[in-house]
Amino acid sequence: METSPQPSPQTGPFRCLQLLSAGAGGMVWRAEGPNGLVALKVAQSEHQQAALRHETAILDWVDHPNVIRKVQAHPSGAWLALEYVEGAGLKEWSRGKGVARVVEVAARLAEGLAHLHGNGIAHGDLKPSNVVIDDQDRPRIIDLGIARLVEDEPPPAGFRGTLGFAAPEVLAGRPPGFATDLWSFGALVYAMLTGHPPFADRDPAALTYLPLSSLPEPVSALSPGLPRALDELIMGLLARQPDARPGPASLLPEALRQSLRSPPQPILVGMRREREALRGLIVAVQQGEGAVVVLHGPEGCGRRTLAAEIQAAARREGFVRLSLGERARELLPELRAATQPTLVVTESRDRGVIELASRVLAERLRCLVIIVTDRPMVTLGKLGAQHISPPALQLDQVRQLLSAMHRPMDQAEGLLGASKGNPGALAALLSDPVREIVGLSDDERALLQLTARGPMTVEALAERLTLGEHALIDLAEPLLDRGLLVELDDGERLAATLPR
């Protein structure tokens, strides 16, 4: 442990006990003063002194339980003493915490952020390491080193902030503002829930361009079962368009707490590459391209799920959804005149749709056309439409899904075989109440599955199961005894007694 035994001109009335961090902003010590422990930021250079003077001035404007409080500061900026918060950094704290607890801490942080914004201050560097949290789950926003009074101070020249948590507009060289903090706050909550920021990449250089050229993977894809409204809120905060982000910050605490009441986002596994490609197209259209996607494949393969996810992402990016109606051709003038990017989703493959799609490509209209269909569309392909087909699920994805649903993993292979990797078929199997019943023969299971959908006559059942009527009654007998089947109409019809 490094210590400085005595108070000194560099540290005022404080005695440094332990070095907490030594970064670009200077050294931070756990230190002891006349009134107990403080966190002492000590400048090592002129530049750092100026920064501490600035941080001190900003702290003089704020007073909130979730923003760090100043204890004392030297007017020269030589040192700044802050209330000392015993506890973990937010990153370590978040590990293994349940969603409700994480969301409550996020809501408290949003209260702190709203207080900053309410006082005209943009933080500029929100991230887990700029939050300290005590053992009562009370977080404080710290490190107001690059915070700025938005109205009074000119925007900084050059990039300031932290890669991974810096909003796309800042990476693009535009001045940061309140909405910039909203993006970083979204990234911070994303990291609390998943363990890493939205564009985690082993290559740090990628963090300089990924937020500019793509959209992040939905947080619910990495943290299955999240409340839908929470997923939507976090992804909304991460919108590329600053004014599309849900704000102001003062609305976030309530929105976060309320979000816990919404039903879980349906679990989505696989299709990673396809989803990423589609998100890339949203960005391309935003930047002035026209794009047409033919989402094709058999029923249940995940086309509509994919389309719905992309639709939600486009809406968050400020796309206007236009409905095709009867006559696709009539939509063209509207597309040409639109001031915002537009989205058209259709399941029709008639001539009008093909014509509209080809105009979008030829005229580079800022429109994303998604055609959900069973098979490829050759003509459109030749004109530049992309074909995307959700691939069948793999064994590890089925396992992932089972684990997210808290189901036994040893069913994975059987389920994969029975569903042939078709997500729709898999979902049907997983929601099949008959599957839960143990000790059934295959024929008994088939009989229960048929009758679980509604009463059927013995005759119809015999036919469906290719059994004689006597054999069917023999098959039903033990199920009637077990109370899994009941007879209706004097035994003419049978019905399963399962929850449907």
Ligand SMILES: Nc1ncnc2c1ncn2[C@@H]1O[C@H](COP(=O)(O)OP(=O)(O)OP(=O)(O)O)[C@@H](O)[C@H]1O
């Ligand atoms: N009030 C505090 N109580 C406890 N620990 C603190 C406190 N303030 C700062 N720390 C610790 O010191 C670290 C650095 O603090 P801070 O971010 O304010 O310094 P910086 O030098 O401006 O930042 P950076 O490392 O981002 O350049 C924090 O991540 C935290 O671990």
Ligand SMILES: [Mg+2]
């Ligand atoms: Mg810091």
